[in-house]
Every structure is written in structure tokens, then in C-alpha cells.
Amino acid sequence: MYRGRNRPRGKASEDNQVRGPNSALTQFLKEQGINAESIRQKWLKSREKDKEESNGKVKSEDEDESVSIAKPATKSRRRAIEISSDDDDDDDIDYDDESEEAEGDSMTSGVDNDENKDQVESSASIRSAESRLKRFAVDAEDSDEAEYDEGMSSRTVSETPVIEISQEQLEQKLKKSRQQLQQRKRKKKRAAELLDRKTRRISTLQDTCIAQISANISRLQQNTNSSDESISAQIRDTLGGLSTQNMNKLARTLSKNRALNDHTLQLFLRTELQTLAFHDCSRLSYEGYKLLAIFAPHLSELSLQMCGQLNNEALLYIAEKLPKLAALDLDGPFLINEETWDRFFTRMRGRLKSFHVSNTHRFTNHSLESLFRNCGDTLVSLRLCRLDDVSDYSIIPRCLKVRNFERLALEHPSKEEYVTDDVVGAIVTAAGRKLKHLNLNGCTALTDTTIVNLKEALSKNEGAESILESLELEELDQISTDAMVHLFSQVPMPQLKVCSLKRCLLLEDMAVTELFLNKAGEKLVALTLNSLKEVKGECFEAMSCPNLERLDIGFMGCANDTLVKELGDRNPKLEILEVFGNNLVTGKAEIRSGLTVIGRQSDTL
Amino acid sequence: MSEVILVSKSRVEVPISREAASVSPVLRSMLSNPFLEQHQNKIELLDIEPHVLQKVVEYLEYHQRYMLVSEDEDIPDFDIPTEMSLELLLVADYLNI
Numbered sequence: 049m050y051r052g053r054n055r056p057r058g059k060a061s062e063d064n065q066v067r068g069p070n071s072a073l074t075q076f077l078k079e080q081g082i083n084a085e086s087i088r089q090k091w092l093k094s095r096e097k098d099k100e101e102s103n104g105k106v107k108s109e110d111e112d113e114s115v116s117i118a119k120p121a122t123k124s125r126r127r128a129i130e131i132s133s134d135d136d137d138d139d140d141i142d143y144d145d146e147s148e149e150a151e152g153d154s155m156t157s158g159v160d161n162d163e164n165k166d167q168v169e170s171s172a173s174i175r176s177a178e179s180r181l182k183r184f185a186v187d188a189e190d191s192d193e194a195e196y197d198e199g200m201s202s203r204t205v206s207e208t209p210v211i212e213i214s215q216e217q218l219e220q221k222l223k224k225s226r227q228q229l230q231q232r233k234r235k236k237k238r239a240a241e242l243l244d245r246k247t248r249r250i251s252t253l254q255d256t257c258i259a260q261i262s263a264n265i266s267r268l269q270q271n272t273n274s275s276d277e278s279i280s281a282q283i284r285d286t287l288g289g290l291s292t293q294n295m296n297k298l299a300r301t302l303s304k305n306r307a308l309n310d311h312t313l314q315l316f317l318r319t320e321l322q323t324l325a326f327h328d329c330s331r332l333s334y335e336g337y338k339l340l341a342i343f344a345p346h347l348s349e350l351s352l353q354m355c356g357q358l359n360n361e362a363l364l365y366i367a368e369k370l371p372k373l374a375a376l377d378l379d380g381p382f383l384i385n386e387e388t389w390d391r392f393f394t395r396m397r398g399r400l401k402s403f404h405v406s407n408t409h410r411f412t413n414h415s416l417e418s419l420f421r422n423c424g425d426t427l428v429s430l431r432l433c434r435l436d437d438v439s440d441y442s443i444i445p446r447c448l449k450v451r452n453f454e455r456l457a458l459e460h461p462s463k464e465e466y467v468t469d470d471v472v473g474a475i476v477t478a479a480g481r482k483l484k485h486l487n488l489n490g491c492t493a494l495t496d497t498t499i500v501n502l503k504e505a506l507s508k509n510e511g512a513e514s515i516l517e518s519l520e521l522e523e524l525d526q527i528s529t530d531a532m533v534h535l536f537s538q539v540p541m542p543q544l545k546v547c548s549l550k551r552c553l554l555l556e557d558m559a560v561t562e563l564f565l566n567k568a569g570e571k572l573v574a575l576t577l578n579s580l581k582e583v584k585g586e587c588f589e590a591m592s593c594p595n596l597e598r599l600d601i602g603f604m605g606c607a608n609d610t611l612v613k614e615l616g617d618r619n620p621k622l623e624i625l626e627v628f629g630n631n632l633v634t635g636k637a638e639i640r641s642g643l644t645v646i647g648r649q650s651d652t653l
Numbered sequence: 654m655s656e657v658i659l660v661s662k663s664r665v666e667v668p669i670s671r672e673a674a675s676v677s678p679v680l681r682s683m684l685s686n687p688f689l690e691q692h693q694n695k696i697e698l699l700d701i702e703p704h705v706l707q708k709v710v711e712y713l714e715y716h717q718r719y720m721l722v723s724e725d726e727d728i729p730d731f732d733i734p735t736e737m738s739l740e741l742l743l744v745a746d747y748l749n750i
Contacts, residue, residue, distance in 0.1 A: 253748075254745040257733060260738045298739065
């Protein structure tokens with residue numbers, strides 16, 4: 049049954065009425081003069097002829113003959129099947145329709161011919177049913193078995209009296225065969241979907257949209273000359289266009305759906321975008337980064353998270369092709385080696401203002417030194433997080449030159465002893481009062497000395513206020529209440545908007561009370577007190593933060609229904625209150641309108 | 654089956670059954686207990702263009718209709734006009750559908 053697939057279809061395609069492979073089969077049958085009507089006519093003619101010859105014979109013989117006469121028709125159908133069987137399953141269905149048509153025709157003619165009505169009906173339907181059954185058998189089995197089965201079936205036709213198979217049985221068999229065919233198709237579809245990693249039967253609208261977008265981008269890329277500069281604009285126009293403001297929103301959505309790749313990247317090329325943040329670049333190839341560098345020349349701030357495929361060449365391209373680039377945030381650029389970092393910083397000399405890097409083992413002490421050597425004059429924002437190969441953080445205070453250093457984030461050093469009180473003390477002293485953002489999350493070796501140094505640095509001029517906007521000291525489990533009281537009572541922080549003391553396990557009520565009494569309370573927008581287990585709740589009596597929008601009091605033993613109500617009343621702008629791990633906050637808690645409490649045990653989705 | 658009205662930009666109202674609206678976790682939450690939308694049976698989505706919202710409603714009804722069909726039944730594809738795909742993606746992201 050294996051046949052070549054190069055059957056010429058030229059004629060079929062020339063015919064304007066022919067649509068697709070199904071119609072090609074119909075066309076072939078037409079060319080060969082095989083159609084339901086001619087088969088019927090032929091059969092009727094031979095039937096009449098036989099009838100004349102065997103006029104005096106008994107009825108039973110007549111029936112047998114009708115079966116044997118029916119054979120040529122079946123055979124001609126079989127020939128059609130054999131020829132068409134190199135097409136897909138769809139052809140089978142088409143053939144099915146054909147045979148149904150034939151069946152229909154026979155039925156109609158049967159009505160006209162009163163004498164032969166019953167016989168014509170039964171024999172024609174049996175014949176078409178038999179041929180269909182055979183065809184399904186051919187589809188279902190391997191080719192060898194199919195051929196054997198085919199032989200068996202044709203023998204059955206000639207030897208077994210057809211009358212033994214009742215109409216009901218036939219219908220059941222037909223129904224079963226149809227179901228099997230459908231089931232096979234369904235399985236095929238499911239398998240294809242699984243290969244596309246689709247486990248849910250109904251795709252989400254987001255997936256459908258992304259598939260549509262990707263397909264269109266591919267199509268347009270194929271149809272348009274790759275050197276055509278309007279392709280990106282054309283893609284955006286075709287897909288409905290998007291404002292520049294929504295570009296970053298689109299980037300976020302694509303990242304969230306893990307759908308940002310070299311194709312979808314086209315959406316962001318040749319735009320006036322100045323700031324771009326990709327939260328998941330894991331599918332972006334180094335070629336993609338190069339395209340971005342070439343075709344988005346106005347970028348001044350670029351954030352590439354999970355950029356594992358960013359290689360040396362692409363990073364240097366970014367430095368070279370983005371003349372306005374001043375801020376770069378890279379997460380996971382582990383392909384970039386020491387030499388390339390060096391070359392990159394050399395190229396960025398005089399313009400790199402902000403450099404954030406995290407999760408790479410190839411950013412070394414030497415790279416850090418190179419950063420300050422080349423870009424130290426302009427650098428005002430630095431974030432180093434989870435860098436396995438940086439051990440000497442004292443390079444920072446040694447090389448820090450600028451007077452207006454604004455942001456420092458040293459997070460989760462590979463060993464806690466790398467970031468010590470001395471290092472941080474030296475940095476904050478060097479940075480001085482200009483510091484706006486300080487983040488020391490996960491630097492667990494830090495003690496009260498750091499806090500005292502910070503206080504000294506921030507209050508160099510007596511009476512002057514600090515301009516600190518965010519202070520994050522998460523997981524500093526050695527800092528004490530006394531130190532924090534000292535800091536908050538001595539340094540007014542009227543600009544403080546974000547404060548996190550999460551898991552500073554030694555802190556007690558007094559430390560938090562002092563924060564609320566500080567001018568900080570007026571501007572504070574987000575406060576995290578998660579896991580301060582020594583806090584008993586008295587501190588909240590002093591709390592009045594008119595601008596506070598988010599508060600996290602998760603895993604604080606003192607949190608209960610009364611406190612939740614009180615916090616809602618005291619902070620008019622509070623929108624989100626997190627209470628994870630507080631089993632005393634129950635479903636009975638009174639929550640004022642506009643406030644959302646997240647993390648209650650009683651809340652189920 | 655109760656009905657909910659979704660209000661789009663230019664205050665065009667699109668009706669939808671509560672069951673279909675609940676396909677979106679965002680709309681479901683809005684229609685749940687503590688929120689005003691539950692009593693009003695009206696959700697204002699004033700950032701969404703009317704034609705996009707209409708498509709969203711079509712999707713929600715499509716999803717609700719075929720959500721519980723048996724393994725054996727075929728589910729037709731949901732068609733999206735190409736020129737609407739970017740806008741629709743952002744709205745789908747917002748509604749988490």
C-alpha cells in the first residue's frame with residue numbers, strides 16, 4: 049500500500065473550481081469516468097440484462113446474482129481508494145462522502161424503480177457500507193495486515209452471503225468505525241498540542257494572541273525583504289499598533305507568558321523608546337540583543353532580566369550601538385567574561401550612570417575595579433546582588449569618586465564576611481548625605497556598627513535632614529533595637545518612602561515606634577515589618593502614616609483582628625495589608641472599604 | 654442565569670452572563686462578596702475599547718461553553734482579528750484570561 053507521493057496534480061490545480069487535495073480526488077474520479085451515477089447506470093443495465101436472461105429463475109438465485117453483480121462496482125471503488133490512498137485521512141472522509149452520495153443516488157433511483165426497490169436499497173447500502181468498512185480496516189492496520197484484510201474482505205464479498213449481516217449490525221459497525229477515525233484524529237491533535245506544551249484544552253486568550261502575533265511576525269518577515277527598514281513598523285501596524293507608553297506593558301506581558309523571543313522582539317525595534325525593561329529574556333538569542341542594539345538607538349535605560357544568552361559580542365554591541373545608554377540592569381549574564389566586562393566599561397566611559405548586575409559568577413573583583421576605574425566619575429547608582437566571584441567589596445569605597453552617589457545596593461554576597469561593617473561604613477561615609485537609596489538585604493554580617501556609621505554619615509551637618517528615600521535592611525539579624533532607635537531618633541528622614549525591616553529578628557517595639565515618630569512617617573508609602581517576632585504591637589499606637597499604601601505585618605505574633613481594624617483606621621490610604629502567617633487574623637476581622645487584606649487563613653479562592 | 658454588564662470606553666455596555674464573566678479571575682473577584690460590583694451587576698472597564706471588549710466577551714462565552722466538554726468532543730479554534738491582537742493581549746493580561 050506504500051505509494052509515492054509525487055502523483056502529478058497539475059491538472060487539478062489548473063482547474064479553478066478545484067480546492068485542495070480533497071477536490072483533487074474528485075477531479076481524478078471525474079477524469080476516469082468514475083462517478084456514482086455511471087456506476088448505478090452500469091449496474092442497472094446489467095441488472096436488467098440478467099433479469100431478462102433469468103426470467104424464470106427462483107427469487108433466491110436472483111439475490112445471489114445481485115451480490116455478484118454488485119462486485120464490479122465495489123471493485124471500481126476499490127481502485128479509486130487504492131489510487132487515492134496516498135493522500136491524507138481527509139481523503140478518506142471525502143471518499144466517504146462520495147460513497148454516501150452514491151448511496152443516496154441509489155436510494156433515489158430505488159424509489160423510482162418499484163420492482164427492484166427493496167433489493168436495490170439493501171444491496172446498494174450494503175455495498176457502500178462494505179466498501180467503507182474495508183477502507184477503515186485498511187486505515188486502522190499496518191499495510192501488510194491491511195492488504196491481507198483487503199483480500200479477506202473481497203473474498204467475503206464473493207463467498208459469504210450478504211444477507212447474513214443485518215442492517216442494524218452494519219450501522220453499528222459503521223458508527224464504530226467513524227468513532228475510531230474521529231478518535232484517531234483527536235489523539236493526533238492532542239499529541240500535537242502536547243508537543244506545543246499545551247496541556248489545557250482551551251488555550252488562554254493571551255496564548256492565542258501571542259500565537260497570532262508570532263505567526264504574523266513570521267509571515268511578514270518572510271514576505272518582506274529583510275533589509276526593508278519598515279518591517280517592524282509594518283508589523284506593529286498590522287497587529288493594530290501600540291503607543292510607546294504601552295510598549296513596556298507589552299514587554300511585561302510577553303515576559304510573563306515566556307513569549308519574548310527573537311520574533312516578538314521585532315515589536316520593540318525602530319521605536320522612539322527610551323526606557324525598556326524585559327523581565328524574561330531567556331529566549332532571546334545573542335542575535336536578538338544585537339538587533340535590539342542596532343534598531344532601538346534611542347534607549348537610555350535598559351533592563352534585561354534572565355539574560356542567559358547575552359554573550360560577549362552582544363554586550364559590546366550594546367555599548368557601541370546605543371550612544372545614549374546611561375543605565376543598564378543585567379540579571380544572569382553568565383556568558384560575559386572578565387575581559388568583556390573590562391572592554392564594556394571602557395566603551396561606556398563617561399556615560400554609565402547606573403549599573404545593576406546580579407546572578408553571575410563571572411563578574412569578579414577585577415570587573416568591579418574596572419567599573420570604577422572607567423565609569424567611576426559618572427556612576428551614581430550601583431547594585432551588586434548574588435555575585436559569586438566578588439569578594440572584595442572594599443574596592444567600592446576606595447574607588448568611589450562622585451559626590452552625588454545616590455543608590456547603593458549590596459545584596460546577598462556569596463559569603464557573609466565579604467560585606468562587613470567596615471566596608472559599608474566606609475561606603476556610606478564616602479557617599480555621605482547624598483545617598484537616596486540604601487539596600488543591604490542579606491548582608492547578614494552587619495551589626496549595630498553599620499547603623500551607627502549610617503547615622504553619622506546621614507547627619508554630618510547638625511540639624512540637616514536626610515534625603516534618604518528608601519532603606520532596606522532585610523535579614524540583618526544582628527542589628528538591635530537600641531541602634532535603630534538611635535538612628536531614627538537622631539536623623540529626620542522626611543523623604544523616606546520605602547522601608548523594609550523584614551527578618552531583623554532582634555528588633556522590638558521601640559525601634560518601630562521611633563520610626564513612626566520620625567518625620568519618615570509622613571511620607572512612607574511601603575513598610576515591611578515581616579517576621580519581627582519580638583514586636584508586641586505597642587508600636588502601632590504611635591502609628592499615623594497618611595501616605596502609607598502597603599504594609600506587611602506577616603508572621604508577627606501580635607497581629608490580630610483588632611490590630612487589622614486599627615491599622616485600617618489609622619492609615620487612610622492603606623490599600624494592601626499582608627498578614628501571611630498570622631492565625632489570629634480571622635474572617636471576623638473588620639476591614640474598612642478600600643483596604644485589601646491578603647494572606648488570611650480564612651480566605652480561600 | 655443572571656446577567657452582568659461590562660462597561661467599556663465611551664460607556665458602551667456589553668452584557669454577559671455571570672457564569673461566563675467568572676471565567677476571568679479578575680471579574681470573578683469583582684463580582685464576589687465585598688465589592689460594589691456584586692450589587693450593581695455592572696463592571697466598569699473604561700480603559701478598554703468597545704470592540705476589544707466585545708471580543709473579550711466572545712472569548713469568555715467561548716471558554717465557558719467548551720470548558721466542560723468531554724474528551725471526545727472537538728473544540729473549535731477561537732479566531733482573533735490580526736489587527737486587534739496586540740490590544741487584546743494587553744486586555745487579556747489585565748483580565749488574566
